[in-house]
Amino acid sequence: MKKFRGVYLKNEHEIAFMREANRIGALILDAMGKEVAPGVPTMRFEEIAQEMCRFYGVRPAFQGYNGFPYALCCSVNEEVVHGFPSASRFLREGDIVSFDMGVIYEGFFSDSARTLGVGAVSEEAAGLLRVTEECLLRGVAAAVPGNTLRDISAAVQTHAEAHGYAVIRRFVGHGIGRSMHEKPEIPNFVPGIPLSLPLKTGMILAIEPMLALGTHEVDILADNWTAVTRDRKLAAHFEHSVAIAPNGPDILSLSSAASPAGGRKDAPSRAGGGGEISVDRALGRD
Numbered sequence: 001m002k003k004f005r006g007v008y009l010k011n012e013h014e015i016a017f018m019r020e021a022n023r024i025g026a027l028i029l030d031a032m033g034k035e036v037a038p039g040v041p042t043m044r045f046e047e048i049a050q051e052m053c054r055f056y057g058v059r060p061a062f063q064g065y066n067g068f069p070y071a072l073c074c075s076v077n078e079e080v081v082h083g084f085p086s087a088s089r090f091l092r093e094g095d096i097v098s099f100d101m102g103v104i105y106e107g108f109f110s111d112s113a114r115t116l117g118v119g120a121v122s123e124e125a126a127g128l129l130r131v132t133e134e135c136l137l138r139g140v141a142a143a144v145p146g147n148t149l150r151d152i153s154a155a156v157q158t159h160a161e162a163h164g165y166a167v168i169r170r171f172v173g174h175g176i177g178r179s180m181h182e183k184p185e186i187p188n189f190v191p192g193i194p195l196s197l198p199l200k201t202g203m204i205l206a207i208e209p210m211l212a213l214g215t216h217e218v219d220i221l222a223d224n225w226t227a228v229t230r231d232r233k234l235a236a237h238f239e240h241s242v243a244i245a246p247n248g249p250d251i252l253s254l255s256s257a258a259s260p261a262g263g264r265k266d267a268p269s270r271a272g273g274g275g276e277i278s279v280d281r282a283l284g285r286d
């Protein structure tokens, strides 16, 4: 695979496989989102993740990665990332829940995350979700040839801080391809280094802003994984895997066939056409 300053540049064939991996990942996130409701134990989403990976014939990317025990990172309220699904934690009305999920399809990795409200959420929580997703989309919009990595970081940080939210600094986005974490690292704030990587067609970046209502500082819980805000205020996380195309960003982690840059879809499709699949069918309930 071609490289530019240590960053892999994917060809159309490789991008097509990355698109299918990420489309399957997005379909799984869609399915989990439909089951979010008060009273549901968070382990239910791990079950959906596992069952849908089997259905699509893909492997969960996170399970076993550095020893992470689950397919799904499920993080509730003050949990920022890397939360464990639990049979004894039940979602409550007003919670927010983040799903971060990746799959491996034909050797290619997907990675995408969303935060959802459980039932009716506070205005404070709704604002955090909205602005975090907007930060993601602004970061994505900056992922164009001719820009640098710093432009992505600046787009996220500027929008977050304009709305009074803290940008989590401990965790960053990353290149993605045949490995989950490739170069470059993509901070959600402008780092204090003078040079920045020029963005090139063929780079695939997992852009993933994490915002918090209070402090950006995090603690890691005794399970050695779950990151929580130090002040235990709410945090949200949105992530897309994005290919840099000649005419702009091409979001791969969408469940519909539509894509802003209208990329090719020549990889063999394991999820079938159209993108819509019944959760019941995938989970063998009909």
Ligand code: MG
Pocket: 100, 101, 102, 111, 112, 113, 208, 239
């Ligand atoms: Mg992720």
Ligand code: MG
Pocket: 111, 112, 173, 174, 206, 208, 239
């Ligand atoms: Mg990621």
